[in-house]
Amino acid sequence: MSADDLLAADARARRRALEAASFIVEAPAGAGKTELLTQRYLKLLAAVQEPEEIVAITFTNKAAAEMRDRILGSLDTARRGVAPQAEHKRITFALSGDALAAAERHGWKLAENPGRLRITTIDALCASLARQMPILSRFGAQPRVVDDARRHYEEAARRTLALIDDDGAPAEVVTEALRHLDNDAQASMRLLSAMLARRDQWLRHAI
Numbered sequence: 001m002s003a004d005d006l007l008a009a010d011a012r013a014r015r016r017a018l019e020a021a022s023f024i025v026e027a028p029a030g031a032g033k034t035e036l037l038t039q040r041y042l043k044l045l046a047a048v049q050e051p052e053e054i055v056a057i058t059f060t061n062k063a064a065a066e067m068r069d070r071i072l073g074s075l076d077t078a079r080r081g082v083a084p085q086a087e088h089k090r091i092t093f094a095l096s097g098d099a100l101a102a103a104e105r106h107g108w109k110l111a112e113n114p115g116r117l118r119i120t121t122i123d124a125l126c127a128s129l130a131r132q133m134p135i136l137s138r139f140g141a142q143p144r145v146v147d148d149a150r151r152h153y154e155e156a157a158r159r160t161l162a163l164i165d166d167d168g169a170p171a172e173v174v175t176e177a178l179r180h181l182d183n184d185a186q187a188s189m190r191l192l193s194a195m196l197a198r199r200d201q202w203l204r205h206a207i
Contacts, residue, residue, distance in 0.1 A: 014036055017039075020043075023040075025037070032088060034066075035092065037067070038074060041071055041119075042074060043095050045102060046102045049106065050108075050116075051103075051117055051118070052116060054117075056118065059122065068117055072117075074092055074096040075103070075110060075111070078096035078099075079100060123145055127144070153194075154193045156192070157193045157196070161174060161188060164178070
């Protein structure tokens with residue numbers, strides 16, 4: 001494909017990414033993924049009744065803050081009415097204008113209440129869902145994120161070994177694991193706990 005063909009295909013893909021449907025974006029660093037995600041968020045913002053209807057999830061607090069700043073900055077640029085020169089920025093500018101019109105129409109006051117933009121981390125989202133279901137979550141108290149989860153891994157390992165007293169496949173698996181370690185329950189707990197701490201390395205292979 002020629003360079004013009006590649007640019008045309010990229011433009012078509014970017015337009016598709018702004019449609020209200022599922023979409024996966026795969027691109028190298030510096031390809032404009034964040035700008036595209038900003039545009040998609042602004043496009044959705046213009047179509048909802050309340051900004052809380054949109055949830056954007058990142059991995060880190062820093063990324064969430066940067067995304068929120070970019071959204072608010074785009075709205076502020078549209079409010080000032082100074083159109084940028086770059087083509088991709090003009091798309092963001094147009095979408096920001098639509099989102100700003102929706103915000104003013106519904107009285108969202110996003111500049112004064114930026115917290116209404118639900119741009120958060122996956123940990124914070126899960127915690128908020130658990131707090132909304134105190135009985136179903138069976139936590140017994142408000143959940144919180146801990147930096148050192150070793151005691152939780154150890155408790156999970158202990159409960160796993162306790163499955164040996166049950167009937168069925170889980171008990172058979174635990175029995176086989178213990179037999180492999182000469183019935184050393186303490187060694188089994190240490191290994192299970194260590195595995196849980198590194199579950200990002202093997203969990204995808206177990207699903």
